[in-house]
Amino acid sequence: MSQARQNILGRLREGRQAVGAQSPARSNPASDFAPVRDRSWNAAEKLDLFQQKIESVHGEVHRISADTWIPELIRLLAEKKIRNLLVSDRKQPALELREQWHADLPQLLSYQRPIEDWKSELFNQVDASLTTSRGAIAETGSLILWPDEDEPRLMSLVPPVHFVLLQADQIYSTFYQAMSEQGWAEQGMPTNALLISGPSKTADIEQTLAYGVHGPAELIVLVLE
Numbered sequence: 001m002s003q004a005r006q007n008i009l010g011r012l013r014e015g016r017q018a019v020g021a022q023s024p025a026r027s028n029p030a031s032d033f034a035p036v037r038d039r040s041w042n043a044a045e046k047l048d049l050f051q052q053k054i055e056s057v058h059g060e061v062h063r064i065s066a067d068t069w070i071p072e073l074i075r076l077l078a079e080k081k082i083r084n085l086l087v088s089d090r091k092q093p094a095l096e097l098r099e100q101w102h103a104d105l106p107q108l109l110s111y112q113r114p115i116e117d118w119k120s121e122l123f124n125q126v127d128a129s130l131t132t133s134r135g136a137i138a139e140t141g142s143l144i145l146w147p148d149e150d151e152p153r154l155m156s157l158v159p160p161v162h163f164v165l166l167q168a169d170q171i172y173s174t175f176y177q178a179m180s181e182q183g184w185a186e187q188g189m190p191t192n193a194l195l196i197s198g199p200s201k202t203a204d205i206e207q208t209l210a211y212g213v214h215g216p217a218e219l220i221v222l223v224l225e
Contacts, residue, residue, distance in 0.1 A: 039139060039173035046138040046171045047223065053141020057198035058211060059219040066224040070100050073163065076220060077106050077128070084109050086129040086159055090150035093132060093165055111155055122154065128161035135170035135178055137195070143221065144178060145194040153192055162216040168225045
């Protein structure tokens, strides 16, 4: 061990002993990394808090009944002048959409091809996407997404507008509660589980906040009550 290192370690030990001598009854503080377990919000409070948190960072939340989400989606597509919507035909929401869709509505695009076959179209011509979610976290205003082969990560990353369906009864108080009640440790996790807490944003350039630089500029959550 070098003399310089010995000197540094010596000063650290002296400082620790001095602090202990000044406050002998002092106990070690609780770890800052301990999981938060003591949240007991009811369902209404969790939904209110989730909405407050995600709207504070430029996200949108629309509370609707489970049987009216398609008319609300159609209204939002028209309001935002969206020409097409990317969906996964292997997920139940897309099957419901196609039953009620008609030619006057924005085009429904299917994510069924390997990305190499339509990369240019995906990155340059798709206006919006619709994905499901695995739940949400009220404490942080975060959505939980588990991308898979049927609903790849690019669906929530590339289109400028991202619509997400969220069941109101799948909003958890904390991240710890979501992991525990959904049994993440037992059933395993995807290679890229996602927590999304708002649209993409950055202030890297001259500290000016800009949206949509690294992902969707708009995040719209349809909460099915």
